[in-house]
Amino acid sequence: MTQRIGFCCKWIDGPSQINGIKQTDTAKEFNTGTTTVTWLKRQRTDVAEQKLWDLMTHNLNSVYKLIERVGGLNEHLRMVRISSDILPVYTEPNFGYFYDQPGVRDYAERKFAEIGRMARLLDVRLSFHPGQFCVLASDRPDVVQRSIEEFEYHAYMAAAMGYGKTFQDFKINVHIAGRAGAEGIRAALPKLSPEARNCITIENEEVSYGIDDCLDLGRDVAIVLDVHHHWVRTGEYILATDDKVKRVESSWRGVRPVIHYSCSREDILGYHDPVVMPDMFALLENGHKKQKLRAHSNFMGNKATNMYVSEFWPTFDIQVEAKGKNLASFALYEEIKNY
């Protein structure tokens, strides 16, 4: 099975674009755009609808181009998380109607079908990661209901691309996040569509719910291990040989599992030797707040943690979460491909 390293949501052409892509940059063509509800509400209806149409058509074309481009990479780099912003304000009460219009929906579904065909043709592994507002395990029923709608928005896009047909043919990853915990996730699952249930994965968090909480759900859903979250939470570099990791692997039922890999920001790691893995307790003693350790680096600059995470690669695809996006995942690949 192909071993993959992927990146998140955006394509950039150079390090300067880490701090934003300019309107005139060609990278715009490979990335989604969005708007705000506030701005839409200030416009006349026809202006707001034109804006949504322009964004939708741009976004569908940009995702197509992105996947085409990723599909041209080395087979080990054919994995990408796609943006949630393809259909802006889809789940917002005042503007969601826009996408119910037949002319709009037909266009979107035709483009999604093309995107999915291209991804399968070029063997690009895809995923989504709904935002922090998608809290399926909230203790508030109204929040659970809106979170299901938000999750189903992602499942709808995946299904329109031709996914959600078999277990984990597409990954839509969320955190437990809510006060109802793992039981809250378990209670929400039967309310999801079959496509959504095929795609959902649950990821361990830095603060509230760790790998043990996720493993409670290992029979229900596939578990995503984020090794950096685990480190922030516990200070431990969990090993690929750990029994918990084996249980994460088996939750994928034979599908090649995915781990998430990120690093603390360079201005924190800079205090450490790049050939020695950062020591969380030493960092905390030196006054670095745990909250700051969570923020992501531009690149994967620590050779020791790169070597550590490469131990997972024979078994797990590696989703790199870095502000350097594709540049960071390419560099990691070059570093670990010969380990």
Added chain:
DNA sequence: GAGGGTCAAGTCCGT
């Protein structure tokens, strides 16, 4: 074009 204020939504932490 650059810079600053703003942005739908949940939850938790630090101050």
Added chain:
DNA sequence: ACGGACTTGACCCTC
């Protein structure tokens, strides 16, 4: 009580 952080800072307005 409020700001910041999170899956991805981008966008809009003013100058």
